Amino acid sequence: MPTRWFTIKSEIGYFTSSSPLTDEYVLYVVQLERQTGEWIIIGGYAGEAVTVKRSMLDSRQTAG
Secondary structure (H helix, E strand, C coil): CECCCCEEEEEEEEECCCCCCCCEEEEEEEEEEEEECCEEEEEEEEEEEEEECCCCCCCCCCCC
16 A cells, blocks of 8 residues: 555465364565665564364464
């Protein structure tokens, strides 16, 4: 979506599985782009949100 100062781009994806051991989650990306002469300036953010937590292990836990 172009605006006066920059262009906004975004994408979103929803991932699901029939496996009882796999989480369901949403991935998203937001990007701002600005062209000034020959220069292009780009900044963005990507993230995820778990919608259904099924896995028994938490990836933030460490062994030992």
